[in-house]
Amino acid sequence: MKIVIIGANGTIGVxxxxxxxxAGHEVIAVGRKPGAYQADLVYQSIPCxxxxxxxxxxxxxxxxxxxxxxxxxxxxDRAVEGFVMAAAVELPKNLRIxxxxxxxxxxxxxxxxxxxPGETPVADEKVAMAFKKSVLGVQTGKTFFxxx
Numbered sequence: 001m002k003i004v005i006i007g008a009n010g011t012i013g014v015x016x017x018x019x020x021x022x023a024g025h026e027v028i029a030v031g032r033k034p035g036a037y038q039a040d041l042v043y044q045s046i047p048c049x050x051x052x053x054x055x056x057x058x059x060x061x062x063x064x065x066x067x068x069x070x071x072x073x074x075x076x077d078r079a080v081e082g083f084v085m086a087a088a089v090e091l092p093k094n095l096r097i098x099x100x101x102x103x104x105x106x107x108x109x110x111x112x113x114x115x116x117p118g119e120t121p122v123a124d125e126k127v128a129m130a131f132k133k134s135v136l137g138v139q140t141g142k143t144f145f146x147x148x
Contacts, residue, residue, distance in 0.1 A: 003135060006030045006041070011107050012058060012127055019128035020135065039083045042097065051093045056134040057084060061103035061145070067115050077101065081143045088141025096140035102127045103147050120148030 003020055007013040008029030017027045038057045045055075062070050063077035084099040091097060104112060106121040113121070130144040 001136075002026045002028065004028045004030055007058075011105055012102070012124070012131075015107075015124040015128035016131040019125070019132050023132065023136075038080055039087075042083075042087065042091075046092065046095070049093065049095060051095075053093075053095055054135045055095060055097040056131055057097070057099045059099050059101045059143070061101060061147070063101060064145070065103070065119075070115070084143065085141045096138075098134040098139055098142045098144060100127065100130045100134055100144045100146060102130070102145075122146050122148040 003025050005013055005017055005020075005027055008017045008027065013029075017029065021027050042055055042057070049055075057080055059077040059080040060073065061077075062074040063081055066074040081099050081101065084097050087097050102122050104116045104119045104121045105124055105127060107124050109121045113119075127146050130146045133139075134142075134144055
């Protein structure tokens with residue numbers, strides 16, 4: 001399967017790309033877009049997508065577990081998850097859409113750990129497996145929470 005990954009060189013994207021390549025898929029890396037543009041990207045890409053394609057977005061655990069100073073990030077995370085749930089019922093062409101919502105990643109612990117006191121970081125490979133489940137599975141409109 002040919003899979004496009006936006007942000008394939010980012011912290012999460014590297015692990016997702018490696019997991020999908022290891023499963024025999026062709027990965028096409030694309031520059032990343034901020035979360036606020038994910039919904040627009042989904043709708044603009046519809047004419048280019050084949051029937052039955054899977055779309056997976058990313059949010060974060062702040063939608064369910066806010067941190068000090070993270071109100072905007074919590075709002076965006078929750079908005080992405082709500083968009084996925086609603087878009088799943090109206091997307092044409094049997095398209096599937098899901099979102100992966102990880103907590104603090106081990107690869108990001110040194111930089112962001114102080115903002116997540118008491119949080120157990122999640123293994124990057126575990127996040128990659130959630131993306132693999134979303135892309136290759138049958139679910140749609142689902143948020144895959146990935147906790148440490």
